[in-house]
Amino acid sequence: MSHLFLILVSALIVNNVVLTQFLGLCPLMGASRRLDTALGLGLATLFVMTLATTTTFLVDHAILTPLGAGHLRTLVFIGLIAAVVQASELAMKAHSPRLFEALGLYLPLITTNCAVLGVTLLSARKNAGLLETLFFSLGASLGFVLVLVLFSSLRERIEIADVPKPFQGAAIGLITAGIAAIAFSGFAGMIRS
């Protein structure tokens, strides 16, 4: 049991998807202007990542690997992720149309979010069991949510602060992300794996 928890924590902070592995930077910069939008996107990505990882694990173990079609992984995984994203779009449209409107293009872009595809491919390569894969994807997606929430809270305050003109907008956002990445690198080596 404890090793599942270790997997979770490792994916959450030590090997954080966004700030340590630098995947999924597009939604980080694009959808982090407001806290509620960022949280919405983060939770949508959480739903997609966990569900997609589970289904891709099952498809990989049931169809691809037994038939030796491992080279089709990327193709198939993207298709499955796209299906899950569609489902989450429908759910969001029904429950929170304002969030759907505010996210705009970033919701279908979860399909191309390299964090999601990255997590699915990484877990396929690891040859771990279903439970480990689940905890891994849960940790990774929670890490994504964590970073989005932190970053959007920072950005909300930076937007109204007195930033010098050359740094306003995306520039100060990228600098902040860089400093946050440096901070997260402090977790390196915390878990010997």
Place this chain on the structure above:
Amino acid sequence: MKPWRSYGDFAGGVALPARKSLSSEAPIRNAGIPPRLIYPLDLASGHRALPLFRDGDHVKSGTPLALCPEGFDPPICATSSGRVQLLEGPSPFASDAPLILLETDGLDLKAPSLPPLEGTERSPEHVLERLHACGVLGMGGAGFPTAQKIRSLLGPLKLLIINGAECEPFLTCDERSLREKAREVLTAAEALARIFGIPEVIIAVESSRFGALSSLQEALFDGNFSLSALFHLPDRYPAGGERQIIQTVRGLAMPGGTHPVDHGILCLNVQTILAVGAAIDSGECLTRRVITVSGNGVRQPANLDVLIGTPIDYLLECCGGVKEGRQQLILGGAMMGFSVASTEIPITKTTSALLVLSDTDLASIPHLIEHPCIRCGACTDACPQGLLPHSLHDLVKAKRMAELEHLHLLDCIECGCCDVVCPSIIPLTERFRQGKKQLRRYLTDEQLARKAQNRHQARQVRLQREQLEREQEAEARKNALGQGAKPQIQEALERARLKREQRLNAAQGPSKPDAL
């Protein structure tokens, strides 16, 4: 002619935005004679001058009006002709010294000037007396009587420095004087140097003042000024400070308490040396000086040749007047001048500028305006209501009304504690006062919008209801016509027929009896 030397340097100082372009291309022009001239009786030495006239006397330009009791300061002279009177009461310079008021007659009659000094009269003692009589003092700002300055030297003078540096932002009067009167400056400097046996004259100008430097170069090239040389100063404030110039030119850092004359150095401002030259060569009393009127708050910045004692309001009119909006008036430079509220204050011999600064001007000079918030948190600690002044400040600036309400801006009691502790000198309380006004208006607007929305929806409901009723009524009428209307129509026809018969019977009258 000696070639120019590149600059040494002085310690410290700050680079300030020059802002000279507003007035550096404006040639010096005569400001004319104002309707009144004012002379405060307070002197540089701290003494108070004693008036020599009676109220109502008519005086001419150059007439002494008041004397220094100790004989230290030169006499106060009239700078134009007219009637004088003494005004008691506090002077605008925050002292209780009385003022001399001269109502000019516009004729500018001059008292006979002293003869030019020639030949044997060009001796140090004669010159010093002449300087005293003509009222020459340090016009760069300190106002120290020049004659006394020279008298106080302990040994021989080794160097005469003409301080052509104008390091204060906005000021261009000395620069223009050097450009337009380079020959006169050099002539006066060389004359003074020869009279007092000073072997070397240096004209020190900042390296970026190309106009002044080229005029001086030309004059040096053309004329016979064998003692003089140019020196380029660094372009930093306060390069024009006496001690800074000496440190730059000679590498000499004078200990406190000592003066340049102790080291044989005499440092004079451009305006002062011009006044010295006029006193020696023409016997003219010091009655005018060049000042800069500048800043983005005045319509036509200019360099004016003004009569000493001219009130500020006259000069502002000369320059097209003050622009609309909030402007700050400063007598002197933006760094060392002092702000004035009244426009009836006069120009004195040591006033070098009148600045009318707009908000944008003030923002460009560091110590006059607030700095950005550094998130030190002192304001949060100081707030007695438990608010977050730094967040509130950002939100007020960004006009985020909903979030201001969320952070309880309306709970601010405007006590001012946050102002006191802020290291960036941000006027927080003032911002919050404005913010609260805007927040209250926003909340009222919201309330009105809700009311209007409800009323509109109620109206829509009412209109729909009326529409429905109308349709129902029309439906009912149509139905009524379609089905059971026939018996009613028959009855109506029957009634009409009966009535018609009755009318006919009544018209016919009783029937005729039967005739058989």
Place this chain on the structure above:
Amino acid sequence: MTLIALLLIVGLFGLLGLLLETLASRMPANEESLVLEIEALLPQTQCAQCGFPGCRPYAEAIAHHEAEINQCPPGGEPLILALADLLGREPMAADATRGHQKDPAVALIDEPRCIGCALCLKACPVDAILGASRYLHTVIADECTGCELCIPSCPVDCIEMIARPHQKRASR
């Protein structure tokens, strides 16, 4: 082997497609809450300067991407910024062809000239005019939104706009 895998995958995707179709029909998009949120930001003047007959139709048009967020003059720039923030769209300059933001004003009927025709009663979108046919009409200042729809309806031109009493718009 690859062929079998491909066929299986295609079959799987087909199933997923059907599943999504069912989900889509079971979960209809709920737009009402979005429209309500947009409407809550609008100033409720009901003046129709945006080109729609009221604030609610304009909110619906915005939600359906049939109108831009810069068409409301009474809302001015703060409204554009608020809508941009809510919907994740880019803020844009106000549409000057629709009109300009004016200081708060209310309508005032010049009572001696009023002929009691009741046309303005019908024109007011918030029923802020009190009166009846052949009776004197008057505007309830507290309820008037300053939309100016009553002015063209008056046949004797007896309505004018005056500054809203006791309230000035915040300097935005």
